Amino acid sequence: MERTPGIVSLVFGQAQTSALDEATFRVLYDATSQPIRAYLLHVCRRPDVADDLLQETYCRYLMHRRTDMDESETRSYLYRIATNLLHDRVRSRVDTMVPEIPERGHTPNVETRLDVRSTLHRLKPRERELLWLAYVEGMDHEEIAAATGLRPLSIRILLFRARRKAAHLLAPQDARKRFA
C-alpha cells in the first residue's frame, strides 16, 4: 500500500511541463489508482460502484486539472474528487436499495471476513473515510483536510471519535463493557 515516490515524482515532473499524454497518464494511473480504488471500495462497499467512481475520478481530473500541481497536491486532488463523488452518492441514497455485492473470487459468509468487515461497515461513511486516510494512507491532518474538504482543526476530534467508535465495535463483547 506504500507509494513509490520515484515513479510518481517522474510522472508529476513531466506533467508540469507538458500536456498530459496517454502514456504519462497511464503511469500516473498505475501509481495512484490502486490505493484510491481501495479507498472507494472501503467507503462505498461495492466493487462495481468503486470502479465507476474511480473512472469518474480520473475523468474529472483530466478535465479540470491544473498543470502546476505537484505530487502531493495531485494526490490530494484525486482523493478530494473521489471523496466528493462518494458524498454525492451517499446524498443521492442510491445504495440504500441495493445489497452489497461481493468481490469476485471471494466467498461470502466466511466468518472471519464478516467479523471485521461488518464491524467496520457499521461506521458512517465519513468515519470510514477519515480512518482510511489517516491509518491506511498515512495522511496527516492537513492532507486529510485537503482530501475531504473539512477544516484541519475538525479532523483531530472527528478522527478521535471515529477511532474510538471503531475500536469499541472491534473489541470483544466483554471488553466493550469495559470501554463503556
Add this chain to the structure above:
Amino acid sequence: MKQRHCEHESDVARAARTGFWSAALEHHAETCSACSETRAVTSALLEDSARTVHRPPDAGRAWLEARRRARLHLRRRALFWFRALRAVTCIYLPALLIWVLAHHQQPAPVEWKPSFHTDFTSLLTGPAETFAISGALLAALCITMGSWYLVREARSPFEHSPTQ
C-alpha cells in the same frame, strides 16, 4: 481516563502498515490507550483491505472517457455560439424585412432592369447603419467562435495515442 491523542499515533499506524515494530514502540502501543486503539483499528482496516483484490480497471477506459467528454464539451461550446447566431438571425431577419418593405413603398418602375448598382449606402444611414453593422459583427463573432471550437474538437484525438 482514556487518552485522546498521542504523538506516537502516526508511528504506530505506520508500524502496523509496514510490520516493522521497534521494541519501544510496541511496548508503548500496549500501554497507551490511544495507540492501542490506533493499532487495533489500523490492523482491522488492513485486514479488511487485504481480503479484497484491488485490480483497477484499465487506464485506457478512463482516458477514452475523458477524451469523449472533452470533445462533447467543445461541441457544446460550439453549439452555444451557433445557437446565438440563430437568435441573432431571428432578430435580424424580421428587421430586414421591415426595413426592405419600408424603403420600397414608391411605385415600381415600368421597365424594370436587374441592377447590382443600387445604392444601398444612401439608405443605410443613422440607426439603420449601426443596426446593420452590429448585426454583421455579431454574426461574424458567432461564426468565428463556433468554428474555433469545432476545429479544436476535430483536432482532439478520440483514440489511443500512437505509442499505445
